[in-house]
Amino acid sequence: MGKEAVQNILFFRFANAIFEPIWNRRYIDHVQVTAAERLGVERRAGYYERAGALRDMFQNHLLQLLCVVAMEPPASFEAEAIRDEKTKVLRSVRPISKAEVDRFAVRGQYQAGLIEERPVVGYRSEPGVAPQSQTETFAALKLYVDNWRWQGVPFYLRSGKRLTKKATEIAIEFKQVPHLLFKPLLSEKIEPNTLVLSVQPSEGISLTFQAKRPGAKLCMGSVTMDFNYHGAFQVPSPDAYERLLLDCLAGDPMLFSREEWIDWSWTILTPILDRWKEGTAVSLPGYEAGSWGPKEADELIERDGRHWRSP
Numbered sequence: 001m002g003k004e005a006v007q008n009i010l011f012f013r014f015a016n017a018i019f020e021p022i023w024n025r026r027y028i029d030h031v032q033v034t035a036a037e038r039l040g041v042e043r044r045a046g047y048y049e050r051a052g053a054l055r056d057m058f059q060n061h062l063l064q065l066l067c068v069v070a071m072e073p074p075a076s077f078e079a080e081a082i083r084d085e086k087t088k089v090l091r092s093v094r095p096i097s098k099a100e101v102d103r104f105a106v107r108g109q110y111q112a113g114l115i116e117e118r119p120v121v122g123y124r125s126e127p128g129v130a131p132q133s134q135t136e137t138f139a140a141l142k143l144y145v146d147n148w149r150w151q152g153v154p155f156y157l158r159s160g161k162r163l164t165k166k167a168t169e170i171a172i173e174f175k176q177v178p179h180l181l182f183k184p185l186l187s188e189k190i191e192p193n194t195l196v197l198s199v200q201p202s203e204g205i206s207l208t209f210q211a212k213r214p215g216a217k218l219c220m221g222s223v224t225m226d227f228n229y230h231g232a233f234q235v236p237s238p239d240a241y242e243r244l245l246l247d248c249l250a251g252d253p254m255l256f257s258r259e260e261w262i263d264w265s266w267t268i269l270t271p272i273l274d275r276w277k278e279g280t281a282v283s284l285p286g287y288e289a290g291s292w293g294p295k296e297a298d299e300l301i302e303r304d305g306r307h308w309r310s311p
Contacts, residue, residue: 005203009068024149032171035159045128053139057159079254090264094144101275106296107136110162113289120289137161140297162289167311168199191222204228
């Protein structure tokens with residue numbers, strides 16, 4: 001929440017009249033939240049062996065991003081009003097029972113591979129990692145927010161180490177048009193409109209839509225409008241921790257998690273963690289370092305007829 005791009009999501013949603021009317025189940029097909037890292041466990045094996053990807057990234061970072069995207073407009077731009085709405089989102093997340101975990105959650109562990117054409121070892125070969133470790137370095141979830149705005153819209157969340165590139169983004173994919181006038185001219189369905197809120201490494205917003213290609217033939221193609229924070233405002237974004245430390249000194253809790261929010265976050269994730277504690281009884285697929293994760297994560301979203309974006 002200390003990152004400028006995350007705070008700007010609130011301004012993007014609630015200071016502009018053109019997006020909020022379509023920010024709901026009638027127009028949005030699904031939402032993808034990705035937090036990918038190229039780095040491995042580095043020298044944090046002592047911590048990471050006890051934590052894993054779900055505790056390390058989902059309980060705080062990814063669920064915070066989910067809340068900022070899914071929350072209702074607060075009554076005012078004040079700390080408690082915003083934190084109220086974020087907590088309401090978690091209270092609306094459909095519970096995943098221990099018996100359902102394998103349908104809604106995937107985990108994985110990185111193996112040896114190439115990062116920037118440099119060979120890297122697998123997780124179990126990292127210093128301080130147990131040779132038969134069952135700790136996940138990748139996780140993907142499918143969540144539903146059961147309320148009036150989001151009923152039936154899946155939120156796909158994924159995060160992992162030793163992936164193809166470092167990137168954190170939120171992608172909102174809109175539904176197809178109700179009737180395609182240009183169907184005789186196209187061999188397949190058109191690409192959906194997609195709004196991408198990029199958090200790192202570059203902070204920005206992009207919108208993809210369809211346009212006619214120049215020429216006598218009736219051809220269509222996807223085009224993208226890009227907005228980059230640094231390019232637009234010509235000032236570097238402050239470090240996230242700088243902002244959070246400043247808010248600590250000022251006594252402003254707006255960007256911090258309330259105890260109730262933390263309790264609900266663990267309520268969502270605990271059944272998954274309990275299922276994964278069963279060790280070898282639960283699948284822990286490997287994925288090659290430098291890839292986008294295990295094929296089981298692709299299957300999680302492809303079962304719904306959708307695909308992960310490549311940030």
